[in-house]
Amino acid sequence: MWMFSCLCILFGGDVLTSSHAQEGVNLARRGRPVQSSTSGSWVAANGIDTSPYTCTHTATTDNPWWRVDLLDSYFISTVVITNRPTCCPERLDGAEVRIGNSLENNGNNNTRCAVLYGVPMAQSVSVTCDDILGRYVNVIIPGSLKILTMCDVQVYQKVQKSFMKMNFTSILDMSDATKRSNVLNELKTALTIKGLSNFTLTWKKLPQKVQLKTSLNDTSMC
Known part of the structure; x- marks a missing residue:
């Protein structure tokens, strides 16, 4: 056998x-920015060009906002925002950082991560967002006759x-x-x-x- x-x-x-997303990669850098209005040449894209001297700037309006579309959903851990270097740092006071997948109310109804106060001129503030899932990152200042201006927005995921x-x-x-x-x-x-x-x-x-x-x-x- x-x-x-x-x-x-x-x-x-x-x-x-x-x-x-790789560790330490700024997701906003490759995103698509837009804002509620634009004053002069201070366009929404200035918020993700990595330069602290080119800034975003809305017109004086009610509830001005800025948004970046990350093109995919991520668990966002950190958002870094740099205030303008020339004047008026108080204009950023009360700004809300919101993250989510909805475009309802231009994305301004998404989950609130933080509210900004007292960011010095030309300085950056880093806020922790506890891995909120979202494709859209908004910065909005609620209220009447406000101006939203920022010079850099960075968005990071904890890999x-x-x-x-x-x-x-x-x-x-x-x-x-x-x-x-x-x-x-x-x-x-x-x-x-x-x-x-x-x-x-x-x-x-x-x-x-x-x-x-x-x-x-x-x-x-x-």
Whole structure:
């Protein structure tokens, strides 16, 4: 009686998952800004151009606001706002930072993260937003005949990272970078179906090959 055997190749590796946003990346920089009105050349885009000397400036209106569309939803941890360097720092007093996914009332009904007071001229204030989920970041000053002017707005997400240790059988040569990439793409598709979004997968530790010889009647590995 012949006994047949098969050769299984067991691969194991560590996968690092993280959000699309990288640590320390200013999400507002690549966003689309708009404001309720514009005075002169002080356009909404000046708020994300990283220069402390080009500023936004609305006309004198009721409830002036500025908004940046981040183009995707993120769990926002921090918003940094820089006051204008030349005059009138008190104009920023009472400004509310709001974050969310709704454009109702131009986004000004979204969750309030903070209210600003006493930001010195040409200085920045960093507010913690407790990972509020949102695509839109608004700054609004409630009240009659107000002016909203800012010189820089930065938005950051706290990147969440986790590791998955995987063991799997394969007839493929996992030393090939293309095949490793295909495995991650298949895993990403499966996780997306499960409801996860806005993440990336990378190999933290490349797969290691282990050869296991087993009987044909043992189907636990082959």
